[in-house]
Amino acid sequence: MKETNGQHIISLFEQWAPKSLAVEGDPVGLQIGTLNKTITKVLVTLDVNLKTVEEAIVNGCELIIAHHPPIFRGLKNMRTDLPQGMLIEKLIKHDIAVYAAHTNLDIASGGVNDLLATALQLENINILEQTSSEQLMKLAVFTPKQSTELVRTALAIAGAGQIGDYTDCSFTSEGEGRFKPSSLATPFIGQANELAVVEEDKIEVVFPISMKSKVLKALLTSHPYEEPAYDLILLDLEVNEKGLGRIGTLLQSQTLADYAEIVKKQLNVPFVRVVGNLTKEVKKVAVLGGDGNKYIQSAKRAGADVFVTGDLYFHVAQDAEAIGLAVIDPGHHVEQIMKIGVAEYMTKVCMQHKLAVEFIPSNISTEPFQLI
Incomplete structure (x- = not known):
């Protein structure tokens, strides 16, 4: 297990609950302090108040992940003789950063x-x-038979070909490719100024439009041809529905x-x-x-x-x-259910990345109402 900084931890968190999922105007993200430091313990809480900050101090936490943003509206002042100013002062004095995940955590799958x-x-x-949702694109690319598996694997690693709970989905058909390299070309197959006829496969995969750059990079890096032939088609289908x-x-x-x-x-x-x-x-x-x-x-x-x-x-x-x-x-x-949910999810993710980080669900109830 290795030490890591807050930026790495939040990067892993945002792969699950990206800030882009939050509804417009919701103040999510880093609110207090810095992520550019070593983090060994993280307190997960519904709310940030003086009690939960004290809990973070006692447990030696350098970071708090909260569901409710402690700074929801713009600050007009930072008076340390008033409750919010006192709270921020205490966090800063003890070098505890606060990251808020609000509606993005509501919307995220598993949130x-x-x-x-x-x-x-x-x-x-x-x-x-x-x-929100994304449109699907289909990539159809032609490749020599000996390179089909290499290209298909590279596309799958880049995330293309995921349909529901299935990954590495693709369709391959056989055919003949014809091309004549010019004298300026450096062809993988064939000779300059001579027509080449090559047994080729056509690989077809689908992917969300947001992955276009990543998928094309994987294609161009893995494909043996100097100028591979491919089609990109925007489909009338939506994926990654969130809400x-x-x-x-x-x-x-x-x-x-x-x-x-x-x-x-x-x-x-x-x-x-x-x-x-x-x-x-x-x-x-x-x-x-x-x-x-x-x-x-x-x-x-x-x-x-x-x-x-x-x-x-x-x-x-x-x-x-x-x-x-x-x-x-x-x-x-x-919504306090998020305390254990986030702590368990992030513990699992950080263990997979061999990161020495402990996630502690807060034991403090921030429920303001009492029954009489």
């Missing part, structure tokens, strides 16, 4: 909303509200009251607020961590019987009731 969907025992899980919230089904339908008890138990909360007829049978469930008020109609359009989300407003609850959508509100703090 907050997938963790919640799994905890809520959902199956056949899909995205509730799509925020907020998840929707899935329960193994068996149950009453709203019974499922509310399951939500309460699975998300480890003392109570839930419920909108709807408690005897109603529910089977299709939508979930969105945090504040889901904007997505009531999305849940209804997706066919959800019940929507599990937090911070439900009074009038939005009435709107949900009017359109026949049940809602279970376990609060905003259930």
Whole structure:
């Protein structure tokens, strides 16, 4: 195992939850301190407050990965006699960097909303509200038979040919290639000013448009010809669909009251607020961590019987009731599920890269509400 710096750690994290996934205006990324230093311990927390900062200090952490950005709006001052200034001062004095992953972690595959969907025992899980996708491209390239496997392998390593859960997908057909090199050419096969007829294979692979440069580089590096012939075709298909919230089904339908008890138990909360007829049978469930008020109609359009989300407003609850959508509100703090989720994921990734980094899920509850 080897030491590493914060930049390497966050680079690995952003392969999972890139900042580009975040909704517009969301202040994700490095907020306090520097990543250009050795990191041995990372605290993973939902919120950054004086208690979690003290926890980071006690555990010897040089970096905090938080879900909620501690600096959400622009600072007008940095007064150390006020709570936010005190917090930033303490972080700087103890050389602790803070990196925020908010809606990008909500949207990422395996992120907050997938963790919640799994905890809520959902199956056949899909995205509730799509925020982005990519078009597919197809590459068709002609190569001499003796080089087919080399080129095909290089394209696969570059990421071309991934379809769903399958990798290294390609199609190869046989044919004859004809070309006449000019006197200025340095041909791999054939002679200058003479027509060459070569047994060739046509390799076809698909890939997301964002990978175009990487795939073409792999092609040109591995292909033996001085000027390989290839086609790039933009397909009317989309991949890498990303979005907020998840929707899935329960193994068996149950009453709203019974499922509310399951939500309460699975998300480890003392109570839930419920909108709807408690005897109603529910089977299709939508979930969105945090504040889901904007997505009531999305849940209804997706066919959800019940929507599990937090911070439900009074009038939005009435709107949900009017359109026949049940809602279970376990609060905003259930997003704390990310603490163990992120710590486990990053521990696994860093072990694969033989990096000596410990990820510590915070033991501090940042839930501000108390029951009396």
